Amino acid sequence: MIKAKPLSYALGAELTSIDMREALGEQDIQLIQETWHDQHVIVLRNQDANPEDILRFARSFGSLDNHxxxxxxxxxxxxxxxxxxxxxxxxxxxxxxxxxxxxxxxxSYTGRPAAASVLYCVKPAPIGGDTMFCNMVRAYETLTDKMRRIVDDLYSVYDISLTKGFYERDASEVAETKRLNPPIAHPSVRVHPGSGKKALYVSERVSHFHGMTSEESRPIIDFLCSHATKHENVYRHQWRAGDLVCWDNRTTMHVALTDFDQSEVRHMLRATIIGEESGFLVG
Ligand SMILES: O=C(O)CCC(=O)C(=O)O
Ligand SMILES: [Fe+2]
Structure with a gap:
């Protein structure tokens, strides 16, 4: 019998009694999905999964992106x-x-933003290298009515080149990745298709709001990001080998911390569940 244990005040639940080497039954899938909708991030510990196991588990929840x-x-x-x-x-x-x-x-910089991501830890950093998640449903609900009405009308323009460290990557790959992903606008508030909950959809990769200048947009983007990532709205995951963390990209943001020795091995595998088509190119 699968059990769910909350992991923080704002989001996240650990699920026990799941072995990723075995296919999930219908009832298990439903229970996991319910926890997922409620808690936005789910964690499985002590798994011994290979690539096929990760793919099978992720496919139980939707079609996978081929990246x-x-x-x-x-x-x-x-x-x-x-x-x-x-x-x-x-x-x-x-x-x-x-x-x-x-x-x-x-x-978020594509026309089919990820519904969810499934990240398996093969080898954690010896110390540090945690990942933090924040709850974007709560971020939306804790805005004032007036601010909610403002963001309800906005479209966030996502720009892949705002990915931190993007230009430190191989120059020809950077150029090709930019060509594949021109700036795209998505609603700044989205309704989750499974739970019906409204969530804020902005991030540190938003350059401006469609129809507004960057000068006008910047203070609002900065405010919304700092509002969403307040300590009380965050779950911080400390990785162990064999952890699987699944997050809903429609109701959370995340950040991978740099507080570890990057000459050491940190090795993860990620499957990505495709979301609905969304957005329009802004040219
Ligand atoms: O390495 C991590 O902890 C997370 C990296 C990330 O942003 C992702 O896999 O989507
Ligand atoms: Fe990510």
């Missing part, structure tokens, strides 16, 4: 898995050593 928007970071032989590592891979220095270094929601 065409960032095609250079796919695991050899597994296009539905992204390898996030400090170590060389596919015979080259890692281009994913600095993934996720500012608050964001995955694939």
């Amino acid at each position: 065409e928007a960032t095609p250079f970071y796919r695991m050899e032989g597994y296009p539905h898995l992204m390898e996030i590592t400090t170590q060389p891979f596919n015979g080259r220095p890692s281009e994913t050593r600095n993934v996720g270094r500012n608050w964001h929601s995955d694939y």
Whole structure:
């Protein structure tokens, strides 16, 4: 019997009695989904999963992205898995050593932002290298009525080049990634298709609001990001080998912290569940 234990005040639940090496039953999938809708981040500990197990688990919750928007970071032989590592891979220095270094929601710079992400820890950093998550439903609900009415009408323009450390990557890959992902506007407030909850959809990768200048937008973006990431709205995950963390990208943001020795191994595998089509290109 699967049990859920809350992990912080604002979001996150640990689920026990799941073995990723086995296929999930219908009832289990439903229970996990309910916890997911309620808590936005779910954590499984002490797993002994291989790439096939991660893919099978993730596919129980939707279709997987083959990561065409960032095609250079796919695991050899597994296009539905992204390898996030400090170590060389596919015979080259890692281009994913600095993934996720500012608050964001995955694939928000695409026309099909990720519904959810499933991240498996093969090897954690020896010390540090935690990931933090914040609750964007709560961020929306704790705004004043007036501010909610303002953000209800906004469209966030997402720009992949605002990904922290983006220009430290290989120059030709940077150019190709920008070509594949031109700036795109999404509603700044989205309704979750499963739970019906409204969530704020802004991040540190938003350049401005559509129809507004960057000078006008910047103070509002900064306010919303700092409001959303207040301590009481955050769960901080300290990784152990065999952890699986699944987050809903429609109701959370996350950031991968840099407080570890990046010459040491930190190795993760990520599957990404495709979300609904959304947004319009702003040119
Ligand atoms: O490495 C991490 O902890 C998370 C990186 C990230 O942003 C992601 O996998 O989407
Ligand atoms: Fe991410």
